Each structure stands twice: as C-alpha cells, then as structure tokens.
Amino acid sequence: MHILQICPRVPFPPTDGGAIAMYDVAAGLARAGHRVTVLALNTPKHHQPDTVLAHLGPNVRLLTVDVDTRLSPRKALQNLLSSPLPYNVERFVSPAVEAKLTQLLAEEQFDVAQLEGTFVAWYEQLLRRLAPTLPVVLRAHNLEYTIWRQLAAKTRNPLKRAYLRQLASRLEQFEKDQLPRFAAVAAITEADQQRLRRLGCPEPVVFVPAGVDLSRFRRDPTIRPQPRTLCMIGSFDWLPNQEGLDWFLREVWPEARRQFPALELHLAGKNLPERFRQLRLPGVTVHGFVESAAGFMQQYELMLVPLLSGGGMRIKIIEGMALGCCILSTTLGAEGIHVKPDFDIVVADSAQEWLAQLGRYYRGELPAAAIGQEAARTIARRYDNARVVESFLDLYTILLPARAATP
Numbered sequence: 001m002h003i004l005q006i007c008p009r010v011p012f013p014p015t016d017g018g019a020i021a022m023y024d025v026a027a028g029l030a031r032a033g034h035r036v037t038v039l040a041l042n043t044p045k046h047h048q049p050d051t052v053l054a055h056l057g058p059n060v061r062l063l064t065v066d067v068d069t070r071l072s073p074r075k076a077l078q079n080l081l082s083s084p085l086p087y088n089v090e091r092f093v094s095p096a097v098e099a100k101l102t103q104l105l106a107e108e109q110f111d112v113a114q115l116e117g118t119f120v121a122w123y124e125q126l127l128r129r130l131a132p133t134l135p136v137v138l139r140a141h142n143l144e145y146t147i148w149r150q151l152a153a154k155t156r157n158p159l160k161r162a163y164l165r166q167l168a169s170r171l172e173q174f175e176k177d178q179l180p181r182f183a184a185v186a187a188i189t190e191a192d193q194q195r196l197r198r199l200g201c202p203e204p205v206v207f208v209p210a211g212v213d214l215s216r217f218r219r220d221p222t223i224r225p226q227p228r229t230l231c232m233i234g235s236f237d238w239l240p241n242q243e244g245l246d247w248f249l250r251e252v253w254p255e256a257r258r259q260f261p262a263l264e265l266h267l268a269g270k271n272l273p274e275r276f277r278q279l280r281l282p283g284v285t286v287h288g289f290v291e292s293a294a295g296f297m298q299q300y301e302l303m304l305v306p307l308l309s310g311g312g313m314r315i316k317i318i319e320g321m322a323l324g325c326c327i328l329s330t331t332l333g334a335e336g337i338h339v340k341p342d343f344d345i346v347v348a349d350s351a352q353e354w355l356a357q358l359g360r361y362y363r364g365e366l367p368a369a370a371i372g373q374e375a376a377r378t379i380a381r382r383y384d385n386a387r388v389v390e391s392f393l394d395l396y397t398i399l400l401p402a403r404a405a406t407p
Contacts, residue, residue: 001396003029004104004113007040008092008120010048010064015293016235016270017315018141019046021188021210022116025139028211028389030059037110039100041067041092041120045237063104067094080163085122086170088144092119098126105130112396117141118171121178128181135399138182139208142311143195145172150309151239175199183399186392188313189336206395209336210313211388212379216294217322219376223298228362230265230328231300233293233316237271240310244330248306249281251351252358257283259355260362265304268296297325301368302346302361306354307333318383321345321375326368328357338382344374 011022026036038053042064053062069091079087101123113127114137127136145168152164179185180200186208187193193207232248234241245267256263261283267276268287277286290296293316297303303325305317313336320327321344327334328346339345346366348354360366 001111001393002035002037002109003396004110005036005038005116006101006113006120006123007038007116008069009043009046010040010052010062011038011116012048012052016238017210017312018117020315020319021139021141024211024213024385025114025389025392026053026060027056027213028385029392030056031386032389032393034059034393036060037104037108038062039097039104040064041069041094041097043067043069045070063100065094065097065100067092067097080166086167086174088148088167088171089119089122089174093122097123101126102130105134110134111400112137114139114392115182118144118175118179121175121182124178124181135183135396137395137399138179138185140179140185140187140192140196140312142188143175143192143199144311145169145175146195147240147309147311151243154243154309184395186395189311191335192311204395204398206391208388208391208395209383210315210318211383211385212315212318212322213385214322214380217319219324220295220298223295225299225301226264227301228260228262228264229300230263230302230304230358231268231297232265232304232306233268233290233296235270236273236276238310240307241269242273244306244308244333245276247308248304248354249276249279249284252306252354253281253284255351255355256358257281260358263358263362266296266300268293293319294323297323301326303327305329305333313337317345318379321372322379322383324372324376326366326372327375328354328361339375339378342371344371344378346371 007022011019014020014023026038029036050062050064053060076087079090083090112135116139124136148164148168152161152168155161176199184204185196185201186206187196188210190207193205196205236242265284268290270289297320303320307330314333317327330349331347341347346357348357
C-alpha cells in the first residue's frame with residue numbers, strides 16, 4: 001500500500017507524545033513493507049530539514065510545507081470576530097499546504113490518507129474534492145474540545161476563562177461537523193472511541209492505541225534507580241502538563257517534603273516555563289530538556305503523572321512502563337491504558353491520596369520494583385508498536401474494497 005500521512009508538525013524527533021505516535025506509525029508501516037508519504041506542516045516551533053526521516057529508509061518520504069502556526073493575540077481576536085473556524089484549527093489551514101496537496105494528488109496515487117488529529121482535519125474537505133474515492137482516515141489523538149473545556153473550568157482569570165469556554169465551544173462544533181465526514185476514525189483510547197460515536201462518527205470507529213517501539217525502550221541493567229527519588233518528564237508546552245505540575249508543587253509537594261524530608265523530585269522536559277525554575281523549591285531539581293528520556297526515567301524509583309485535564313493517551317506513561325518504571329498517576333492520566341491499580345500502576349487523585357501513596361513509597365510499603373516489572377509485561381503484551389501497525393493495516397484493508405466498489 002501507499003499511505004499519505006498528513007501531520008500538523010514534522011514527527012521528529014520522537015520526544016513528545018504526538019511526535020512519537022506519528023513517527024512510530026510511519027516507521028512501523030515502512031518496516032511492514034508499505035510506502036508512506038509524510039506531508040507535514042513545518043512549523044517554527046518544531047522546524048526540521050526535509051531529510052530528517054531519511055534514516056527510516058526508502059519506504060518513507062517526507063514532504064514539508066512551512067506554515068507559521070505561532071500564537072498571535074491579534075489573529076486570535078480577528079478569528080473570534082470573523083472566522084467560522086476555531087483559532088486552534090485556523091492556525092493550521094494554509095494555502096501553501098492546499099497547493100502542495102493539489103499537486104501531490106494530481107501526480108500520484110495513494111491507497112489511503114491518514115490525517116493526524118483535529119488540527120489537520122480541515123484538509124479532509126480538500127481531499128474529498130481532489131480524490132473522491134480515496135479513503136480518508138482520522139487518527140483522533142484527542143477530542144480537543146474536551147481538553148479546552150477542562151482547562152476553562154480550572155482557570156481563575158474570568159476573562160481568560162470566558163475565552164477558553166468560547167474556544168472549547170467552537171472546537172466542539174467543528175469536531176461535531178467535521179469528524180463524522182471521515183471514512184473511518186481510529187481513536188487512541190476506548191473512552192475516546194465511545195465519545196466519537198456519540199459525536200456522530202459513523203462506523204468504522206475503531207480503537208487503535210498508541211504503541212511503543214520496544215527496541216527503543218529496553219531497560220539498561222547498568223542504571224540503578226536512586227532511592228527515595230521521584231521524577232516527572234513531559235512536553236511542557238502542552239498546557240495540561242503545566243497545570244498538573246503547578247497543582248502538584250502547590251498542593252502536594254510542600255506537605256510531602258515536611259512529612260518525608262529525604263524525598264527528591266527531578267523535573268525534565270521540553271519548554272519548561274521559567275517560573276518553575278525560579279521557584280527554587282527544596283528537594284526539586286530542574287533538568288530541562290534531556291537527550292534520553294529513557295535514560296532519565298530509569299534513574300528514579302517513582303515516575304509521577306499528576307494530570308488534571310487532557311484527553312487521549314499519555315505516551316510517556318507507556319514508555320515508562322515499558323522500561324519497568326513504577327508510575328504514580330491520576331485516574332485521568334492513566335485513562336485509556338489497560339492497567340490495574342497496585343498491580344502495574346499506582347493511582348491517586350486528591351492531594352491527600354497523593355500524600356498517602358508517597359508515604360507508602362517512602363516507608364518501603366509500596367512494592368515499586370514489582371509494580372514496574374508487571375508494567376513492563378503489560379506494555380509488551382498490549383502496546384508493542386508492531387501490533388498497532390497491524391491494527392491500522394486491518395482498518396485500511398476494510399476500506400479498500402469499499403473504494404473499489406465506488407463508481
């Protein structure tokens with residue numbers, strides 16, 4: 001098969017959840033013998049050369065179009081007053097991308113097109129006009145409106161809260177109007193699969209989780225985790241990650257340090273706002289961006305995911321589990337991952353519950369090593385990227401006979 005994969009950013013380097021999910025499916029399809037043309041918006045924030053996926057071999061071709069998706073208060077206001085599209089989507093609509101797609105579909109044949117998330121879902125309309133029989137699949141990384149609704153509910157500034165509510169409402173309308181137009185939808189969690197069905201998406205609406213390339217996440221036996229150490233890692237340009245860290249440092253950490261004074265917290269990730277560095281909290285070390293997420297996670301005994309809002313699936317959780325790390329997460333953070341509390345993950349929601357679990361760990365009552373071992377088995381059994389690629393190929397195979405039958 002020849003698959004056209006349309007991405008809201010160049011899916012490299014695979015260091016955050018969205019990039020990892022897009023990169024791994026392209027790499028996996030290529031390893032399975034299929035051709036993948038990746039058409040990616042090359043944004044200022046994640047700008048990459050056209051050769052950045054060359055290491056995946058001749059079956060993967062990367063085409064990029066420079067698009068400025070940077071946030072602009074002026075453009076946000078113009079959008080609010082005059083555009084039918086939510087600002088989060090309009091930023092990714094580009095005449096240059098339209099022109100590239102038009103040229104590409106005039107010159108080449110594809111078996112399936114896969115659009116990676118709501119922010120590029122608008123291009124389904126163009127694909128339908130240019131290639132009416134081409135099956136177009138949406139890979140729904142999240143239902144975006146649910147994330148922005150959650151963020152609005154927790155925002156204290158009344159003007160910002162009103163704007164976020166308006167944005168969430170417009171995103172909901174866009175997703176209700178646009179997502180049911182796809183030939184098929186691949187939801188990244190089973191909860192999102194049900195939400196997409198309620199949104200009106202016709203079948204097939206299938207569950208295809210994000211996976212892990214297990215060859216990149218093998219535990220290094222020479223790394224021994226430091227005792228009484230916690231870590232958090234993520235992409236902090238994603239607002240729910242900032243929100244969760246803010247909450248943890250404000251509501252949990254001061255009391256945790258009072259009760260458990262030897263605890264250390266290590267923070268790593270891209271684009272960590274300067275305000276976190278300026279806090280200079282006792283026991284907290286800020287590492288910033290680290291070259292090896294796998295190496296970082298293995299140095300500490302307990303990995304924290306205090307997520308309060310968001311959707312989709314936390315790739316860093318399944319990566320940490322694959323490495324045999326013991327994860328302490330909120331229920332929402334673990335949503336969409338087949339786990340069992342106190343078996344292959346530890347779950348806490350309120351500040352009191354977090355303190356209780358940290359106390360178990362501190363006193364040696366939490367079997368962190370055993371939970372980590374079970375976590376690694378869960379990932380190997382359910383989330384190997386090769387299985388994810390097989391699920392996509394099964395979906396494409398369902399769609400191809402329907403295409404052949406279209407007059």
